[in-house]
Amino acid sequence: MTEHPTSHEPRQAAPPAASSATPHRAPNTAAAGPGGLPGRPTPHGPAEVAEMSPAAPRGDDSAHTADNRCEEPGADAGGTPWQGPGDGGTAGGVGRPRPCPEGTPAVPPPAAPHGVPVESGARGEQPARASEQAAGPAAPPARSAHPAESSEVLAARQAGGDRLRFIGAATRRIARGIDLDEIVLGLCRATVPTFADAILVYLRDPLPVGDERPTGPVVLRLRRTDRIPEEPDTNGGRLPMLPAQPDLSPAMGGSAAELSEVLPGGPLAEVLRGVRPLFGEVQAARAALPELLGPLTQLPAGHRVILAPLRGRRRVIGAAVFLRRPDRPAFEADDLLVAAQLATHTALGVDKAVLYGREAYIADALQRTMLPDSLPQPTGVRLASRYLPAAETARVGGDWYDAIPLPGSRVALVVGAVMGHSMTSAAIMGQLRTTAQTLAGLDLPPQEVLHHLDEQAQRLGSDRMATCLYAVYDPVAHRIMVANAGHPPPVMLHRGGRAEVLNVPPGAPIGVGGVDFEAVELDAPAGATLVLYTDGLVESRIRDVWTGIEQLRERLTETARLTGPNPPPLEPLCDEVLDMLGPGDRDDDIALLAARFDGIAPSDVAYWYLDPKAQTAGQARRLARRALSRWGLEELTDQLELLVSEVVTNAVRYAERPITLRLLRTDVLRCEVGDDVPQLPRLRQARPSDEGGRGLYLVNRMARRWGATRLSTGKVVWFELSMPFGGTP
Incomplete structure (x- = not known):
């Protein structure tokens, strides 16, 4: 600790030759923080600031000292990780006075001419100042009678600034996550080991989305755990585990429960409803932790456990447990505020990730439903x-x-x-x-x-x-x-x-x-x-x-x-x-x-133009019989003649131009009949007294498949027959 001069010690004036020289600085000291993290260098105190400034005429120099005092800017956001005031941090903080730049002496107030009274102006000086200056240099200003109190205030400022910097860095890391795992991982990596030695994060299973009201019991699932790992020593061995290492999930050698059902009206439900983080030794948390982690879980004593509910935009979605080992200073009251900030940002991030995941799933499902589930396998192409x-x-x-x-x-x-x-x-x-x-x-x-x-x-x-x-x-x-x-x-x-x-x-x-x-x-x-x-x-x-x-x-x-x-x-x-x-x-x-x-070979295609006459149906049957004989498919002759006769008869009845008849031999036998009438035929049930209306009924019963397609010049009615065994070309 730097020794400060007291108010009754005589002040030594600096020699003129040393006014532009580098002032003497006390060596910096650092203290170890929690978990072995180094502390911040000890800054110079106010007394050292006064010693490094050149002597100035004394008098009512309170305003003069304020005019020549330089303020130290705040530390960079990416600086030393946060340490509490009881964790070995040193005094100092934002807004603390620091020495003026080297080589820039403090400017004394202008001396008043003899016999001219000094008027009160911008510096707030009184007329009596002229007489005080004439009396010669005055004694240095009195310092606080309790130097330790000033150090505590500076230490509190330092701790508050470090907490703010830690919260800012941690929330930025949590906010970088897009999906659920990234957000929970960001919380774990931001808090271990800077804020806690171990953490357990429980989330509802399943997580509600938006305004959905979950049905059934509330179940919390252990989503992720993290702790300070064992580190190898210089000889390549493993450092021994501390006797009271925080108990984690079974996957990490602990006994914390993987699933926990929140009983309505139970202690865990009351803590989650209260939203605020609690120390583990508080009566409400002491009753809720066994329900969350399991009755066999061992927890550190004292202020070394914090239970923080995770509340989203509309409801509580989980809980986080922060733990410290006995060899590390316990949590302080202000650490509850830190835990509350971490829990709030994590819960809002989880809400965002769940909503994003649902929207991405809906969008992906929407697009895939607009694409074909499977491709057809038409004849002649794969x-x-x-x-x-x-x-x-x-x-x-x-x-x-x-x-x-x-x-x-x-x-x-x-x-x-x-x-x-x-x-x-x-x-x-x-x-x-x-x-x-x-x-x-x-x-x-x-x-x-x-x-x-x-x-x-x-x-x-x-x-x-x-x-x-x-x-x-x-x-x-x-x-x-x-x-x-x-x-x-x-x-x-x-x-x-x-x-x-x-x-x-x-x-x-x-x-x-x-x-x-x-x-x-x-x-x-x-x-x-x-x-x-x-x-x-x-x-x-x-x-x-x-x-x-x-x-x-x-x-x-x-x-x-x-x-x-x-x-x-x-x-x-x-x-x-x-x-x-x-x-x-x-x-x-x-x-x-x-x-x-793959195409269809010309030898597997038979094509004819037929005039729309009463004899066309018989002519179509004869042509179809000859094609089947040429292909060696005589077994299909009776079925094909019957169906061709029905379809051609319907086409001849209404057509005004020649109709087309085509047979295709592939893995099936396909027959197509085209005409110039755009109206598509429809299957209907004929009454007993009807003379017609049974042709498509026969086609539907005997054909493997059938259909009708409208063309720009009319329509095509087609049907398919399965090939007999050994009849595939």
Whole structure:
């Protein structure tokens, strides 16, 4: 401790030559804080400030001393961790006087000329000051008769400032967490070992969300524990555990309960209802702690346990227990305020994390319900898909994909991306996807589908923009028709391993308005794979779109080399494509759709045009019988002739132009009958007196599947029959 001169000791005047020299400073001292943490250096006291200042004329120098006194700024927020006044901290605090800068002497008040009275002015001097100055230098000002009292005040200021700095640092660490585990971990790491030697955090299970009123008993689950770990000594061994190490969970060698049911009206319920933290030796806490931690848990004696309820915005959601070992100073009364601040910020953070988690779950579930649960497997094409959200913090996006079966065994492949990441983007994506499915059911050309999607986007709002690529694959003709609306071009992987970027007109995004879309028809050879994707796969902060497209093409080529002449399987191919993403490539969500074109061989297709006459039904039966004989499917002759006769008869009755009859042999036998009448047939129950109305009933009973699709030129009615054993081509 620095020795201070008393008021009756004579003051020595500093020599003039030493006025600009560095003043003598007492050596700093430090005391050990709780848990072995070092204390702050002891600052100079007020007496040392006076000794380091040059002598000045005495008199009424109380105001003069205040004018020349410099104030010490507060410590940096990231300074020494908090220590209580009884933990070995030293005196000092914010607002404490400190020496003036070195080399800057204190300016004495101007001396009054002889015989001129000094007027009271800004310094508050009295007229008697002139006579006091003439009497010569006066004795130094009297100091406090109780120096120890001044040290206690400074120590209290120091402790208060350290507490505030600790609370600020701890709450910032807690607030950085987004999910539940990060917030609880932030509380544990902020308090151990600075504030406590061990901590147990209990939260309600399950945690209520928002205004939900939980039903059933209140159960607290031990969410996390933390304590000062054993440290190896200099010889590599382990330091022995203290005899009264705080008791924690069974996972950490303790006996604290993992689950605790809060009994209505019990001591724990009363403490949680009171909200305020309590010392462990208080009667209410002494009765509540065994109910929370279990009856076998051993706790330190004295003010070394604090039970702090965690209260959120609407209700108590848990409790935190802070513990100190007997070798460390006990908690003080002000530490209850620290525990209350930590508990409040933690509870509000848990509320925030629960609400965020619920919103993220709802958004993710909403978006995934707008995407297809499973892809269809139409004839002549195999499909695989992947969808990846952008990140955990931005799950909701506007990317989508779809595969829509069309008449004639064709399939529509759709990939699109709504601009933005929000619930609004996901909602717009759902509307555009539904619109695309409806337009595809009308069998419109791809460019017409994009035109109607553009009109729909404009009806949704002026800033509702999206990109989309719409393609229709015909397995019979081995052709694909593609129209693009500002979307990245597809990549075709051929059977020999060559990958090429298809030359498709880019078009304008959907929602711009007043733009014509163009469709191109390209070859789709058997064994080729078409890869459709959104811009999140090829564009990021570290690469542009065309660089990413070239990397995608190279990755497809490298993957095809691994399988030789045979095309790679679709599912592993999609995984290989996603593996091209690097650490900084997940800036946007990604939708990926891969289609393997198997096609239908011309020998497995039979197609006829028939005039709408009364004899057409018999002619259709004969043609179908010959096709089955050629394919070796005579077992299906009776069923096929009956069903073809019923469907063709209905078409001939209302058609004005030639009807079409087509048979497709794949894994099933499919029959399609087309006419120029747009009205779709409906299954109905015929009355006993009705002469007709039983044709579709027979089709429904005998066919494996059946349906009707409206076209731009009429409709198509189709049905499928299962292949006999050994009849698959």
